[in-house]
Amino acid sequence: MVEAFEIISGVYCVGGSQLSAPEDASVYLLGDPDELWLIDSGCGPSLPAVLQNVERLGLDPQNIRKVIVTHCHIDHSGGLAELKARINPEIIAHRGDVGALEGRAPQKVAAEFYGLTYHPVQVDTVLEQSQEILYLGPQKITLQHVPGHTPGSIVAWGDFPQGRLLFGQDLHGPLHPNWGSDEKAWRTSLRQLLALEADILAEGHFGVISPAEEVERFIQGFLFG
Template structure:
């Protein structure tokens, strides 16, 4: 796992072989956006300690959606350090193991990529302490807001920190190369509309489930990419 500074003393990316998570700091209080794959809890704790921070100050884990490379270590971290786990109402039953992970409608070129992603261990059933809805306010980042962004999964969300210009887009947007619509969607039309909605927030920092964060000309780059998505 690689630890990458995005905003010094505020925001860090934890990059795994497949996917990534983000650590937000409000002083000593910590928020994790997504949680890597199953078995990565020790690496995440080590990354936190390497920053001079304490895992016991992890207050919440916000899941952008129900896929295994985002949920994996959430339950273990929450059980160990008392953090609360948040997920959208529509994905929460999948996170808890009550419903199967929804199957995406794959384009032909996505099939080998999807099979590669399945090499990540399955996420264990994980408790959800708070089910989220569009527009919900979260107590971190000087005011964070939930943006329902369905299409990748029914309960996919973005998290917007307007006072800092930060957007966590989950897998609605990918940035492995120029930003583009994320892959493996259950409803591509919905995903395109969600991409446009998230881009319309005009963030100055874009954080994605796959690919490097975008910190230069972010709003215009995302607006152009969203306009061309189909």
Template sequence: MRYKNVCDRVYAVGGPGITGGDDCCVYLVDCGADLALIDAGLGRSVDNILRNVQSAGYEPHWIKYIIATHCHIDHIGGIAPIVNLYGPKVIAHELDRKGIEEVHDDLTAADLYGVKYTPTKVDISLRGEHEMIRIGDVDFHMIHTPGHTPGSISPFIDTDDGRVLFGQDIHGPFSPRWGSDLAKWKESMEKILSLNIDVLCEGHAGVYKGENARRYIESYLKRYGQSRSV
């Protein structure tokens, strides 16, 4: 399978069933004159991801931004090769910047996948709870959603098909090794639910639409509801 048309402006171009099981779900957003990539996978499937971008009708050099939702290797391992090829700017939260710009297996979990991480410069560092960045003709609302990692973000955009949230790794997992905080995660999930999203593009579980998006998030809140620590 080459890619999936998720909804207006959004395509899945990487991840389980598309490129590889070790990749997170990688999403491409059509921003008019520019393209934005949400995460970039582990790194082994970069060529396939870029071919999928072409199969969807776009050219890889049109990718002007890569939004790193957090600093785990299965989300950021493919960033450096794409930056080296086409030079897109990297957007990430300040609290996960160390894991992206330096080599820290405890933060990226690269050792768990048996790969070496190539550090990448963060060009636009987010610091607030809600920042807006315009890419092409699309406004990306960058919502800080700590819990899985300290600097996890969940961007959302408004499209003709409704509000689309890139809620990577809502399901966890959680570990003190990379700074997980279950209490903050629960607050982040409540914040996401308040956005009244129409489409959820999750980091590994794929796409949920309508009420299924809310039910997915609520199911994990219920699962971890009685837990007080990771």
């Protein structure tokens, strides 16, 4: 196992296949010691390991105030129910995936794919727009709807001193009818992500990709591959 690490100042990777459990998609943490946000939660059983990674960075998991859920698949969302019970952060997700997250569409969380049981969670803040802006202190974070892999897939991005950082999970897909995937929407979403010209891409299953040319090549590889 690899240790949690800082990507840029105030942005960390605290979970993932090498950091918490083989089934986990990457879990990212950002903010300052008093207000922390998580991007996704891992697959569920690994949540204690994810929180331990937060502590190892010298940060208090009780200060996790928000969780941005990139989409409903269990490798990203399975830890939400326990996180809610232990810490009670605000759970933020797009309307398109709320039914799955809240347990009303079991096949959409892809639990059987991982051989895990999904524990539903109530979503506190339901995103309805194609873009919504949040502030973490002075730091502007844009949440952008990128349907395709699932109907409610979102990315988060912000402009930091080190460049534009894009938290984009499962940009590669895959696409599956059980999940409500939509190839046309997925291609449109990938083009929108290319247009962001991110300098750093914090991905779900491929780690952290930079600089900008590498991010562009990575996204183009799925679009034109």
